[in-house]
Amino acid sequence: MHRNEPLPVYETAVAAEWVDYNGHMNDAAYALVFSRSVDALMDRIGLDAAARKATGRSLFTLQMMLHYFKEAREGEALNVDCRVLEHDEKRVRLWLELKSGREGARLAASEQLLLSVEQTGEGARAAPWRAETQAALDALVKAHRGLETPPQAGQGVALKRKPGP
Amino acid sequence: MHRNEPLPVYETAVAAEWVDYNGHMNDAAYALVFSRSVDALMDRIGLDAAARKATGRSLFTLQMMLHYFKEAREGEALNVDCRVLEHDEKRVRLWLELKSGREGARLAASEQLLLSVEQTGEGARAAPWRAETQAALDALVKAHRGLETPPQAGQGVALKRKPGP
Numbered sequence: 001m002h003r004n005e006p007l008p009v010y011e012t013a014v015a016a017e018w019v020d021y022n023g024h025m026n027d028a029a030y031a032l033v034f035s036r037s038v039d040a041l042m043d044r045i046g047l048d049a050a051a052r053k054a055t056g057r058s059l060f061t062l063q064m065m066l067h068y069f070k071e072a073r074e075g076e077a078l079n080v081d082c083r084v085l086e087h088d089e090k091r092v093r094l095w096l097e098l099k100s101g102r103e104g105a106r107l108a109a110s111e112q113l114l115l116s117v118e119q120t121g122e123g124a125r126a127a128p129w130r131a132e133t134q135a136a137l138d139a140l141v142k143a144h145r146g147l148e149t150p151p152q153a154g155q156g157v158a159l160k161r162k163p164g165p
Numbered sequence: 166m167h168r169n170e171p172l173p174v175y176e177t178a179v180a181a182e183w184v185d186y187n188g189h190m191n192d193a194a195y196a197l198v199f200s201r202s203v204d205a206l207m208d209r210i211g212l213d214a215a216a217r218k219a220t221g222r223s224l225f226t227l228q229m230m231l232h233y234f235k236e237a238r239e240g241e242a243l244n245v246d247c248r249v250l251e252h253d254e255k256r257v258r259l260w261l262e263l264k265s266g267r268e269g270a271r272l273a274a275s276e277q278l279l280l281s282v283e284q285t286g287e288g289a290r291a292a293p294w295r296a297e298t299q300a301a302l303d304a305l306v307k308a309h310r311g312l313e314t315p316p317q318a319g320q321g322v323a324l325k326r327k328p329g330p
Contacts, residue, residue, distance in 0.1 A: 021214065021217065021223070022284070023284075027229060028193065028197040031193040031195075031229075032193040035191060035192050049186065058186070058187050060233070060236075061231075063232055063233065063323075064192060065228070065321060065322050066231075068226050068227055068228065071289075087324075088324060093324045112322065113322050113323070119187070119188075124236070153322075154323060156276070156318075156319045157230050157318075158258075158278070158319060159251055159252075159256055159278060
């Protein structure tokens with residue numbers, strides 16, 4: 001992990017079945033790519049499949065914002081990197097960016113609020129992070145502390161752009 | 166169309182392939198259901214497949230916010246209704262709600278900002294609504310004028326809830 005650089009978490013390519021009648025990657029397919037990116041992050045913070053099975057812990061999505069910047073075409077290489085913006089004892093707010101290839105144009109971004117849960121026979125309930133996950137999130141926050149906050153972070157959907165500061 | 170009631174636009178059921186390792190509908194599948202709901206809305210506002218082909222007009226998604234309220238299980242009936250919050254000459258801001266069945270619990274909501282585009286051989290560019298679409302959006306805004314603004318409309322992702330007014 002390099003300090004002050006977002007963490008590369010996932011790469012894929014635009015599948016044929018993700019292309020819609022507009023001839024580009026459908027808006028919902030971006031959500032799928034970001035969802036898989038969060039799965040890949042989970043593998044790095046003590047929430048991989050084996051840990052989920054052993055501990056009953058998992059992540060539930062509470063909020064997901066998607067910003068669409070550019071179209072993506074069938075076969076285009078996609079790379080996602082991730083930053084931890086903040087977290088408390090059971091929630092984490094992430095910032096993910098989707099680029100065309102490793103160094104290409106920024107295609108989209110996603111801000112997500114995720115909840116730590118414990119799944120039991122009676123359903124899921126919010127639960128504090130396990131120590132391993134807490135330590136991994138702390139390390140990511142520390143590594144990303146030097147990065148500027150993305151200008152769209154925290155922004156909601158708006159027809160009119162808010163005037164700058 | 167009933168006045169002061171959101172417009173029912175889409176119904177489906179939770180497909181087996183939408184269920185993830187948490188045993189519930191995956192977060193990205195909600196985006197897919199909302200995307201298909203917007204396709205269904207397009208059929209009602211002069212942007213169906215035949216109109217897209219004849220006119221080159223379509224919609225591109227600029228922003229999509231998803232609020233997750235409750236889990237959905239395989240086979241569960243899903244109903245989506247839609248409101249037009251506002252629009253200008255080439256953009257529209259929608260509010261969509263996903264319920265369990267027709268009268269069941271609210272599972273999720275999505276706020277979306279969509280752009281009117283004209284697709285040409287050289288790509289897509291923003292273009293004002295055609296008269297038919299403008300009239301259909303005006304009618305929806307008028308029909309939904311009596312509805313209260315959803316409390317989450319315009320909200321961004323936040324770890325801490327903002328204090329109420």
